[in-house]
Amino acid sequence: MINEMLVNPDPFARSFTLEISCDQNLHAIVRLINSEDRIIKLFSWYLLKGANITNIDDILFTSSGKCRLDVINQHGELLHSIDVTQSNQDDSNPNP
Numbered sequence: 001m002i003n004e005m006l007v008n009p010d011p012f013a014r015s016f017t018l019e020i021s022c023d024q025n026l027h028a029i030v031r032l033i034n035s036e037d038r039i040i041k042l043f044s045w046y047l048l049k050g051a052n053i054t055n056i057d058d059i060l061f062t063s064s065g066k067c068r069l070d071v072i073n074q075h076g077e078l079l080h081s082i083d084v085t086q087s088n089q090d091d092s093n094p095n096p
Contacts, residue, residue: 001026002047002071002080011064011085015057020071020080022047028079032056033068034086040067064088 006019018030025048032041041056064086071080 002028005069005071005080005082007069007082007084011087012059013087014059015055016059016084017053017055018069019051019053020045020047021051022049024049026079027074029072029074030056031070031072032059032084033070035065035067059086 001024002020002022004019004021008017008019010016020028025046028045028047030041030043030045031039034040040059045052045054067084067086069082069084070078072078
């Protein structure tokens with residue numbers, strides 16, 4: 001179903017671009033989970049066969065560190081998961 005998930009930049013500060021490549025159309029739920037297993041972002045996305053790209057922004061954590069980005073189907077089954085890292089630097093400010 002899902003062939004690849006890419007996050008850019010990684011590490012990220014407050015936003016990142018997510019690209020998901022899949023071999024068929026499917027309804028998916030994307031969730032971003034912090035190191036304390038709390039859901040930070042959750043949204044539904046209808047993925048088309050091929051490359052699907054979106055920007056995830058306004059991500060505010062209290063601390064930096066590892067996060068998990070999951071894609072699940074409407075039945076709650078995990079389709080794909082990757083680890084990503086949040087940094088303390090604000091990527092909107094070129095001179096931190």
